[in-house]
Amino acid sequence: MSTYTATVTVQLKEGVLDPEAETTREALERLGFELDALRAADRFEIDLEATDSEAARDRVEEMAERLLANPTIHDYEVAVEQ
Amino acid sequence: MSTYTATVTVQLKEGVLDPEAETTREALERLGFELDALRAADRFEIDLEATDSEAARDRVEEMAERLLANPTIHDYEVAVEQ
Numbered sequence: 001m002s003t004y005t006a007t008v009t010v011q012l013k014e015g016v017l018d019p020e021a022e023t024t025r026e027a028l029e030r031l032g033f034e035l036d037a038l039r040a041a042d043r044f045e046i047d048l049e050a051t052d053s054e055a056a057r058d059r060v061e062e063m064a065e066r067l068l069a070n071p072t073i074h075d076y077e078v079a080v081e082q
Numbered sequence: 083m084s085t086y087t088a089t090v091t092v093q094l095k096e097g098v099l100d101p102e103a104e105t106t107r108e109a110l111e112r113l114g115f116e117l118d119a120l121r122a123a124d125r126f127e128i129d130l131e132a133t134d135s136e137a138a139r140d141r142v143e144e145m146a147e148r149l150l151a152n153p154t155i156h157d158y159e160v161a162v163e164q
Contacts, residue, residue: 027149033141035129036129038127040126041124041126046119047118067113
């Protein structure tokens with residue numbers, strides 16, 4: 001068994017409204033910043049023991065499907081490092 | 083002027099309690115997943131126009147200092163891509 005760190009990035013699918021990101025963008029503009037767009041995402045870093053990186057990725061993808069993301073409205077990406 | 087995309091990752095400093103991450107870890111364990119640790123972070127992707135990537139980075143670091151992060155409790159990282 002080795003220790004792996006998996007990073008899960010959970011983002012709203014394109015077309016799903018994101019009022020929190022919109023509010024953040026407006027607040028930045030009120031402070032005088034110029035920007036074209038702002039997208040928000042949640043990132044989770046998970047340390048886990050697994051036999052290999054493929055097993056670590058499989059387990060973390062299942063975590064994303066079952067709890068970290070809502071597949072109806074979210075896309076997610078998993079990256080695994082030893 | 084060129085268009086850049088900056089990614090800002092905002093994470094609690096080490097030692098700052100994160101009850102949301104703790105709750106997520108416990109929920110994963112209740113679902114039967116084994117993991118050693120879970121850290122949560124907020125990620126912002128910002129599209130902006132700037133003369134060069136250094137100017138884009140400077141502006142986004144100021145956004146992080148002034149709004150996206152709370153320097154008392156957060157660390158942040160900025161990555162810029164064209």
